[in-house]
Amino acid sequence: MIKRRMFLGLLVAMGATTLMAADPAFDKLDAGKKELMQWFLDNEYGHAPVGRPADMTFQGNSIVFAGKVKVDLTVKLPAGASKEKPCPVILMGDFRAWNNGMHDDKYSHEQDKLQKDIDAYVTSRGYAIVHYNLNEVAPDQPRRRMIASLKQQGKPLPPYPYGVFEVYGGESDRTATSWGTIRAWAWGHSRVLDWIETQPMLDAKRVAVCGHSRLGKTAICAGVTDPRFKITYSNASGCGGAKLNKFKADRSEHIHQITRGFPYWFCQNYLKWRGHDLEITHDQDEWMGLVSPRCLYVASGSKDDWAGPAAEKAAADKVAAAWEKQGLKGKVGYHCHEGGHAFDLRDFKLFLDFCDTRL
Ligand code: GTR
Numbered sequence: 001m002i003k004r005r006m007f008l009g010l011l012v013a014m015g016a017t018t019l020m021a022a023d024p025a026f027d028k029l030d031a032g033k034k035e036l037m038q039w040f041l042d043n044e045y046g047h048a049p050v051g052r053p054a055d056m057t058f059q060g061n062s063i064v065f066a067g068k069v070k071v072d073l074t075v076k077l078p079a080g081a082s083k084e085k086p087c088p089v090i091l092m093g094d095f096r097a098w099n100n101g102m103h104d105d106k107y108s109h110e111q112d113k114l115q116k117d118i119d120a121y122v123t124s125r126g127y128a129i130v131h132y133n134l135n136e137v138a139p140d141q142p143r144r145r146m147i148a149s150l151k152q153q154g155k156p157l158p159p160y161p162y163g164v165f166e167v168y169g170g171e172s173d174r175t176a177t178s179w180g181t182i183r184a185w186a187w188g189h190s191r192v193l194d195w196i197e198t199q200p201m202l203d204a205k206r207v208a209v210c211g212h213s214r215l216g217k218t219a220i221c222a223g224v225t226d227p228r229f230k231i232t233y234s235n236a237s238g239c240g241g242a243k244l245n246k247f248k249a250d251r252s253e254h255i256h257q258i259t260r261g262f263p264y265w266f267c268q269n270y271l272k273w274r275g276h277d278l279e280i281t282h283d284q285d286e287w288m289g290l291v292s293p294r295c296l297y298v299a300s301g302s303k304d305d306w307a308g309p310a311a312e313k314a315a316a317d318k319v320a321a322a323w324e325k326q327g328l329k330g331k332v333g334y335h336c337h338e339g340g341h342a343f344d345l346r347d348f349k350l351f352l353d354f355c356d357t358r359l
Pocket of ligand 1: 237239
């Protein structure tokens with residue numbers, strides 16, 4: 001009894017934020033990293049309420065959560081893939097993730113073609129590619145807006161319109177540090193990695209997670225929170241991704257703008273940092289640095305002012321410099337393509353060159 005009271009007292013003394021440390025991201029981290037992870041999850045992305053859920057099942061190339069939420073994966077293998085020689089994997093949310101939960105009907109022909117070109121290119125280089133529509137994990141919309149737009153279009157409400165939030169919580173019972181959509185999507189990538197581990201043709205120890213823009217922010221969150229990802233690649237992820245907040249880039253997106261447009265991507269505490277980009281306690285280089293000792297790759301577009309290419313490069317440079325001091329060399333890659341906010345074969349070529357010697 002005394003022991004139990006002491007234990008409860010200790011928990012109270014540790015405070016509520018420490019209790020939130022149940023996020024599976026904390027497994028296997030050293031103390032210094034735990035503190036930093038705690039800060040970022042408390043202040044930006046929120047905590048996942050569950051790790052690998054006991055009620056997750058695999059049905060062919062689909063993942064089903066609690067028998068309710070189904071996520072379909074597209075899987076392409078390189079020629080000659082076999083169980084004897086499982087292949088390295090590139091994992092990404094595909095271009096349907098820009099469709100705000102409306103699914104395939106808005107998956108445009110150009111995006112469809114680009115994804116097919118990427119699939120063909122990646123597999124021609126000897127890698128498998130796995131991609132899926134992240135809206136199936138959690139729609140890229142606030143719940144109320146999503147339901148209203150479905151009604152307006154006369155579409156029936158799916159039984160669980162708000163994806164994993166409806167199954168595992170974090171929507172109606174939201175607290176200031178509950179997971180936002182980016183953390184939920186990153187969690188989705190981890191569940192896909194659970195699935196990859198069951199596939200004999202795929203080498204689950206050689207998986208690179210990548211993504212563009214909002215899905216670049218997501219790729220970083222996945223790489224940081226799940227040490228099974230061997231390489232983390234953020235393409236044009238900007239604010240809340242690879243862009244340093246404490247770097248003057250006037251035409252780039254700032255915290256007050258991203259939290260006005262997309263508050264649901266983050267935990268509610270992030271709103272407290274509106275207007276304080278330059279004073280924020282920890283910056284995005286420290287967040288990306290949490291992928292160490294694994295590899296990090298960052299890419300930008302030279303004219304992508306909103307993402308802030310110079311501020312993204314500055315962050316990658318800071319990570320590389322910090323890691324060099326720790327004896328980690330050649331683990332950070334960077335390129336900047338000519339042009340704007342794009343993610344295409346040019347990026348995959350350079351990224352796969354990096355992977356060839358590291359994945
Ligand atoms: C923008 C947003 C960016 C970026 C982008 C995208 O509107 O402000 O942070 O993530 O969307 O994902 O395409």
